[in-house]
Amino acid sequence: MSEFDALLKRSFAEAHEPQDDGFSLRVAHAVARSEKALQVRTVVQSVAMAFGGAAALYGLYTFAGAIAPEFLATVGLEIARIHGSLTAAPSVGDAAGNAAGQAQTVLQSLGAGLTQVFLLAGVLAGGAVAYRATQQD
Numbered sequence: 001m002s003e004f005d006a007l008l009k010r011s012f013a014e015a016h017e018p019q020d021d022g023f024s025l026r027v028a029h030a031v032a033r034s035e036k037a038l039q040v041r042t043v044v045q046s047v048a049m050a051f052g053g054a055a056a057l058y059g060l061y062t063f064a065g066a067i068a069p070e071f072l073a074t075v076g077l078e079i080a081r082i083h084g085s086l087t088a089a090p091s092v093g094d095a096a097g098n099a100a101g102q103a104q105t106v107l108q109s110l111g112a113g114l115t116q117v118f119l120l121a122g123v124l125a126g127g128a129v130a131y132r133a134t135q136q137d
Helices: 001-014 023-087 094-135
Strands: none
Touching: none
């Protein structure tokens, strides 16, 4: 044990009750005040996040309200068109007209599908070229 430790123990042994002049109480009040401020700040942040979330949901609701009727109408028309083409029975007199109309519909469908196929093929080819270029260096 060092001389300082011995001096410290003797000093405290002589003092029956150390005086802190209210230091412990001031520290306790300061800690309680900071904890209360932290609780208030947490509540304010939670309320602000709730308001922000509500505003975002209201914005999405407004956006969906503006877009949804047109989207549902388009989907409904497409479903009606598909249902009509599947349930239409060809007549004998219009066999050539129906065949031409159906052929045109098939070609339009293929054209729409081929655009996506060609786009995907182009992306894959570009990726292969980029991969090959990086492997050669």
